[in-house]
Structures are given as C-alpha cells and as structure tokens.
Amino acid sequence: MTEESRSADQVSGESLTRLPQLWRLLRGHGRQVFAATLLTLLGTLVGLVQPVLVKKVIDVAQTGAVASWLVVALLAVFVTQAAVDAVGRFLLDRTSEGILLGLRLRLTSHLMRLHMRVCDRQRIGDLISRANTDTSMVREAATHSFSDIVTNSLGVAGAVCLMVWLDPQLFLLVLAAVAIAGAIVLTVLAGIRRAANEAQTSVGDMTAALERALSAIRTVRACQAERREIERVGSHARDAYRAGVRLARLDSTVAPAIEFAVNGSVLVVLLIGGLRVADGTTSLGDLVAFLLYVTYLVMPLSSLFNALSTAQRGLGALDRVNEVFTMPREHDRAPRGGQVSPVVSLQRVRETPVVEFRDVWFGYGDRPVLKGLSFALPSRGHVALVGRSGAGKSTVLELIERFYDPDRGQIKIDGRPAGSMTRADTRTLVNLVEQQAPVLHGTLRDNITYAVPEATEDEVRWVVNEACLKELVARLPAGLDTEVGDHGTLLSGGERQRIAIARALLARPALLLLDEPTSQLDMLNERALTETMREVSTHRALLVIAHRMSTVRAADQIIVLDEGRVEAVGSHEDLLRTSALYRRLLSAGPDPEPDTLAGKAETTRL
Incomplete structure (x- = not known):
C-alpha cells in the first residue's frame, strides 16, 4: 500500500472518529x-429548486410563450435563498463567538489554577498562544465544520438524485471527474492537521x-543581546x-482538484x-438544468x-488546547500520615503556633531540598530565616503558602493540618x-489594594504610611x-518592593512572609521598614528571609538552615555563642551597603 493510500485511509477513518471531539x-x-x-439547509433546498424553474422557463420560451410568473418565481427563489443564507450565517457566527468565549473562559480558569510545578516548566508565551490563536481555530472548526458537513452533504445528495432523474448517463461521467478530484483531496487532507499543528506550535514558541x-x-539591551533575541524569535518565526508553506502546499492541491472537478464536469x-x-435525444431545458x-x-x-x-486544522489546535486541560491544577487533599520528628520550638508561648513543620521532606523532581525539617513559629513576633544559598529558605515560604505540598511529613497552620484546609483559607x-x-499593570492604587479591592481610603492611607510610600x-x-x-x-526597584509590602500588609494576614524585603531599599527606608516590621510583629507573625545583618x-x-534541616535556633x-x-555566615563578609547588595556573591549571603 502506498503512502498516499495510507494517508487517505487515515483521513477517512480518523476524521470521522475525531469529529465528535470538536462537536x-x-x-x-x-x-x-x-x-x-436548519436555515442553511433550507437555503440549500431552495437553491435546488432553481434549475427546475430555469428548465421550465426555457422549455416554455421554446414554444414562443412568455411565462412571466416563472421569471418572478425564479427571482423570488434567488432572493429567498440569499436572505435565508445570510440569517443562517449570522446565527452561526454569533454562536461560534459564544463557543469561543466559553472555551477561553474555561482555559483561563484552568491556567490561573495550574499547579506551580507546571508553571515552573511551561513557557508563558506558548500558553498565551493556546488561549488566543488555537482557540480561534477550534471555534472555526467546531461550528462551521458541523454546519457545512451537514448541509453540504444533504445538498450533494439532493443534487445527485436530481441529476440521476434528469440524465443517468451524464451523471456517471460527472461522477468520474468528481471521484478523481475527491481522491486527490482526501490524500492531502491527511497531512493538513499535522502541518497545522506544527505551525501552531511554532507560533506558540515564537510568542x-x-x-x-x-x-x-x-537586560537585553544592557547586555547588547538584541541580535541574539531577534535571531531566537526569528528562528521560531x-x-x-x-510549516505554513507545507500547509499552503497541501491546500494548494485542494483548489486545483476542485477546479478540475468543476471544469471537467462542465466540459x-x-x-x-x-x-x-x-x-434531439434531450431538450435544451434538460441540458441547462443538468x-x-x-x-x-x-x-x-x-x-x-x-x-x-478546516476540521483537520481545528483538531490540531484542539490537541494543543486539550493539553492544557490535562495539566494538573492545584487541589486540596487530606494530610498524609506517618511519624513525625520532635518540633523545634522558637519560644515558649501559650497560644497555638501559627505554623509548624513536622519532619517535612520536599524536593524538586529528584533533587531533595528539605530533609526532615521541623520547627514552629509563634503567633506573634519577628523570625528571620537564614542560611547558605540552596539551604531551602525560599522553599519553606512556598510550602507555607501552599504553592507546593510536602512529599513527607506534616505542616500545620494555625493548629490545623494544612491538607485539611482549602488553599483559599490558607492564603487568607x-x-x-x-x-x-x-507589580501589575494598572494604577498604584490597583496594586496596593490587589488583595483587598474593597479597602477603604483610611485603610489605604494607613498602609501607604506603614510601607513608607507617602513620598512616592x-x-x-x-x-x-x-x-x-x-x-x-x-x-524603581525599591518602590516596587515597598508596594508589594503594602499590598501584603493591607490583607492583615496572621502570618506575613517576606523574602528579603529590604534588598532594594536605601538605608533611610530600610530603617523605617524595620520599624514597621517591629510594629507589625506585635500583632502577627513575621517570617523573613534575611540576608542583611x-x-x-x-x-x-533566628532559624539557621543548613542543607534542608534546622541547624540552630x-x-x-x-x-x-552556640552556632559555628x-x-x-557572619564572617563571610561585612554587611553590604544597600545599593551594592545585588553584587555580592550568593554564597556570602545569609
């Protein structure tokens, strides 16, 4: 069997079995x-009446009479068909827009809840391309392919029946030309979905x-990397x-094949x-009608x-859209069992610790980061988390925020297992x-009130003052x-950092996590923010990843982490006195000035 035959068989089978996925x-x-x-089908049926009327007009004209009512009826049929087709097309286009809206809303909802591991691996531009370009192609295929396949199939069947009725022998000749064209089209359709998928993937990579x-x-311009980035984008383009040329080559075969069927049949x-x-075997009216x-x-x-x-293109785009729906989302689950190690208490308090880590193990893939980490945070107070790069400091914050779940062990928040709480409750x-x-695109107010959009003016003024934003x-x-x-x-970088702090403070959480909050602040603002943190810590818990002395x-x-474990508290x-x-870490170098902190080697930071 030739490759063309296999491709034709693949289309005839796969297209029919996969079309319901679109529909x-x-x-x-x-x-x-x-x-x-129904309206489009009605327009098709009305169109099938036109040749019969034309036949009657010609037959009557050959007798020397003028059938004015037939001419009026013919014009009425033409106008009716155009009006019905226009209304049907509008309804179909409006419906397709509704389908596109629903698909994009579903896709956006899924994207906003993707598991953080997925977000770490996927390219944002490609996901945007799937939500934009691919959904448009799916929309076109889902609605128009359904209507076109149904109405045109019935239209073909009606035309075949009437042609057989008028002249069976001429119909067999037409059928031969159409069959040749059909075989060519079915052969090339096999590659259209593959080429369309490749084109869409390349567009996603380019985006x-x-x-x-x-x-x-x-950064690109500072590193004079414009040419490299242009080449990178150009490579995907x-x-x-x-892929578009391959698709055009396949499409270009379809049009000549159809022209062959039309011109060949007419000739x-x-x-x-x-x-x-x-x-004298047949009449002129029969010939014109046929x-x-x-x-x-x-x-x-x-x-x-x-x-x-179009359906083949849509199926290729649908494959890419459906890949997103198979990507895991955040979900709540019951806490895992297992033995836990003793908890390192930071200070003796009568209140329930706001967070407890009990023998927590966690890794990214096959790279372990936390190895039996245990500690507890009091409900109030300022706690610093220090350690060498890679010790697991940022991972601790991400586990508390429940961007990830521990591989083993247990995390308690406000005395409750984290797995027994919804993520919304945790993040409250x-x-x-x-x-x-x-900082997000929008106004300064939009960014400050992002977590609490209903905040009052007094609350906004309070947090602006607390985060040292009054001057800005x-x-x-x-x-x-x-x-x-x-x-x-x-x-500036420092202004963005203070806005982020204001945004978090406005939500008035029980626990505020700060990842190096003073790294981009000058000495005056750092001193003011330190005072703010001292004030905030009297009402809630602060856990701060700190690099500055x-x-x-x-x-x-202070919690000192070393290779995923608590080394000292x-x-x-x-x-x-107690921790070598x-x-x-202190002897690695003096506390750097604020503006030069970014230049310090990561290994010399706390």
Missing part, C-alpha cells in the same frame, strides 16, 4: 446551531520567545513559515449534452472538502511578599491613581 464543544449551544443549520525578550528588554456535460440536444446541477453538486462538494480541511491567613516584588504618592502626578507601567517599569539583628528569633547573641555555621 462536543457545541454543548449548550444546540438550539442556536440547530437553527443556523514565548518574544514574551521572554520583551519582559526583560532592559521561520519554523512557523516552513463533459457541454460536449456530450450538446451533441444529444443536437440529435448543467446547473453540476455546479450545485461540485460547489457543496467543494465546501464539504473545505470543511474537512498567610500572605507572601516575593523577592522580585512583582506625593511625587506622582495623579497620586494613587497614577499608572505604574507594565510590570511597574515606571517605578541589620534585618537579622532586628529579629526576635536562637537570638543573634545566642547564635554567636552562623558565625561562618
């Missing part, structure tokens, strides 16, 4: 799709590469071009039919082939300020209503 998207829109399809470069445009009918009219039915057969057949081609009690301090608000042209740019590009000394207690003075690792 399942029509659920909830059945009435609209049915109405649109991801462009998003990567534009999101770090200052060229891949998309090559055969004119030649053979003309001879039969000349010898010739019209040839076009009525080939055009729906052409639309049918195009619908199958806990809020995180990331080291990168992301006074300096901005529209104050709190000033646009901050995409990713906060119109702000000034931040470490301000803590009530105590105050600054206690640890100087803590002393080594």
Whole structure:
C-alpha cells in the first residue's frame, strides 16, 4: 500500500472518529446551531429548486410563450435563498463567538489554577498562544465544520438524485471527474492537521520567545543581546513559515482538484449534452438544468472538502488546547500520615503556633531540598530565616503558602493540618511578599489594594504610611491613581518592593512572609521598614528571609538552615555563642551597603 493510500485511509477513518471531539464543544449551544443549520439547509433546498424553474422557463420560451410568473418565481427563489443564507450565517457566527468565549473562559480558569510545578516548566508565551490563536481555530472548526458537513452533504445528495432523474448517463461521467478530484483531496487532507499543528506550535514558541525578550528588554539591551533575541524569535518565526508553506502546499492541491472537478464536469456535460440536444435525444431545458446541477453538486462538494480541511486544522489546535486541560491544577487533599520528628520550638508561648513543620521532606523532581525539617513559629513576633544559598529558605515560604505540598511529613497552620484546609483559607491567613516584588499593570492604587479591592481610603492611607510610600504618592502626578507601567517599569526597584509590602500588609494576614524585603531599599527606608516590621510583629507573625545583618539583628528569633534541616535556633547573641555555621555566615563578609547588595556573591549571603 502506498503512502498516499495510507494517508487517505487515515483521513477517512480518523476524521470521522475525531469529529465528535470538536462537536462536543457545541454543548449548550444546540438550539442556536440547530437553527443556523436548519436555515442553511433550507437555503440549500431552495437553491435546488432553481434549475427546475430555469428548465421550465426555457422549455416554455421554446414554444414562443412568455411565462412571466416563472421569471418572478425564479427571482423570488434567488432572493429567498440569499436572505435565508445570510440569517443562517449570522446565527452561526454569533454562536461560534459564544463557543469561543466559553472555551477561553474555561482555559483561563484552568491556567490561573495550574499547579506551580507546571508553571515552573511551561513557557508563558506558548500558553498565551493556546488561549488566543488555537482557540480561534477550534471555534472555526467546531461550528462551521458541523454546519457545512451537514448541509453540504444533504445538498450533494439532493443534487445527485436530481441529476440521476434528469440524465443517468451524464451523471456517471460527472461522477468520474468528481471521484478523481475527491481522491486527490482526501490524500492531502491527511497531512493538513499535522502541518497545522506544527505551525501552531511554532507560533506558540515564537510568542514565548518574544514574551521572554520583551519582559526583560532592559537586560537585553544592557547586555547588547538584541541580535541574539531577534535571531531566537526569528528562528521560531521561520519554523512557523516552513510549516505554513507545507500547509499552503497541501491546500494548494485542494483548489486545483476542485477546479478540475468543476471544469471537467462542465466540459463533459457541454460536449456530450450538446451533441444529444443536437440529435434531439434531450431538450435544451434538460441540458441547462443538468448543467446547473453540476455546479450545485461540485460547489457543496467543494465546501464539504473545505470543511474537512478546516476540521483537520481545528483538531490540531484542539490537541494543543486539550493539553492544557490535562495539566494538573492545584487541589486540596487530606494530610498524609506517618511519624513525625520532635518540633523545634522558637519560644515558649501559650497560644497555638501559627505554623509548624513536622519532619517535612520536599524536593524538586529528584533533587531533595528539605530533609526532615521541623520547627514552629509563634503567633506573634519577628523570625528571620537564614542560611547558605540552596539551604531551602525560599522553599519553606512556598510550602507555607501552599504553592507546593510536602512529599513527607506534616505542616500545620494555625493548629490545623494544612491538607485539611482549602488553599483559599490558607492564603487568607498567610500572605507572601516575593523577592522580585512583582507589580501589575494598572494604577498604584490597583496594586496596593490587589488583595483587598474593597479597602477603604483610611485603610489605604494607613498602609501607604506603614510601607513608607507617602513620598512616592506625593511625587506622582495623579497620586494613587497614577499608572505604574507594565510590570511597574515606571517605578524603581525599591518602590516596587515597598508596594508589594503594602499590598501584603493591607490583607492583615496572621502570618506575613517576606523574602528579603529590604534588598532594594536605601538605608533611610530600610530603617523605617524595620520599624514597621517591629510594629507589625506585635500583632502577627513575621517570617523573613534575611540576608542583611541589620534585618537579622532586628529579629526576635533566628532559624539557621543548613542543607534542608534546622541547624540552630536562637537570638543573634545566642547564635554567636552556640552556632559555628552562623558565625561562618557572619564572617563571610561585612554587611553590604544597600545599593551594592545585588553584587555580592550568593554564597556570602545569609
């Protein structure tokens, strides 16, 4: 069996079996799709009446009479068909927009809840491409392929029946030309979905590469890497071009095949039919009607082939969309059992610890990070988390925030196993300020009130003061209503960090997690923020990843991590006496100035 035969068989089987995957998207829109399809079908049936009327007009004209009512009826049929087709097409397009909206909303909801491990691996630009370009292609295939396949199949069947009724011998000749064209089209359809999938994947890669470069445009230009990034994006663009050319080559075969069927059929009918009219075997009216039915057969057949081609493209895009729906999302689960190790208590308190780690093990893939980590945080107070790079400090914050779940052991939040709480409940009690301090596009007010959009003006003023933002608000042209740019590009690093702190403070969590909050602050603002943290810690718990000695000394207690375990716990003075690792961390170098902290080697940081 040749490759072309195998491809044709693959299309005839796979297309039919996989089309229901597209049409399942029509659920909830059945009435609209049915109405649109019914109107389109009605227009097709009205069109099938036209050749019969034309035949009657010609036959009557040959007798020397003028059948004005037939002419009026013919015009009425033309107008009716156009109006019905227009209404049906509008209903179908409106329904397809509704399907696109529903698919994008579902996809967005899934993307917003993807498990953090998935977010770490996937490229954001590619996911955006799937939610944008791929869904549009699926929309087109789901609605129009269904309507076109149903109506054109019935249109072809009707035209075939009427052609057989008019002249069976001429029909067999037309059938031969159509069969040749059909075999060619079915052969190339096998590669259309593969080529469309490759093209969409390349477009997704190109979008991801462009998003990567534009999101770090200052770094790109500072490193004079524009040419490399242009080449990277261009490489994916060229891949998309090559896939598009393959798709165009396949599509270019479809149109000539259909033209062959149309032109060949018309020529055969004119030649053979003309001879039969000349010898009186058939009438001129029969020949004209049959010739019209040839076009009525080939055009729906052409639309049918195009619908199958669109369906193949849509199935390729649907595969990429469905890949997103198979990506795991965050979910709540019951706590795992198992023995736990003794908890290292930071200080004796009568209240329930806000967080407890009991023999917690966790790793990224096959790389273990936490190895039986145990400690407890009091419900109030300022606790610093220090250690060498890779000791697991940031991982601790991510586990508390429940971006990940431990592989073994147990985490308790406010005395309850974390697994018995929903993530929403956990994140109501806990809020995180990331080291990168992301700022979203919008106004300064939008960013500060992001976690509490219903915050009052008094609450906003309080948090602006607490996060040392009063001077910034006074300096901005529209104050709190000033646009901050995409990713906060119109702000300095220190301003973005203070905004992130204000956003977290406004939510008034029981536990505030701060990942190196003073890294981008000048000495005056650092001193003010340290005072704010001291005040905040009298009402709630603070867990701070600290690299600066000034931040470490301000803590009530310090946890020293080493290779995923607690090496020591105590105050600054206690640890100087009892912890050799803590002393080594201090001796790595003097506390750097705020503006030079980023230049320190990671291994010399606490």
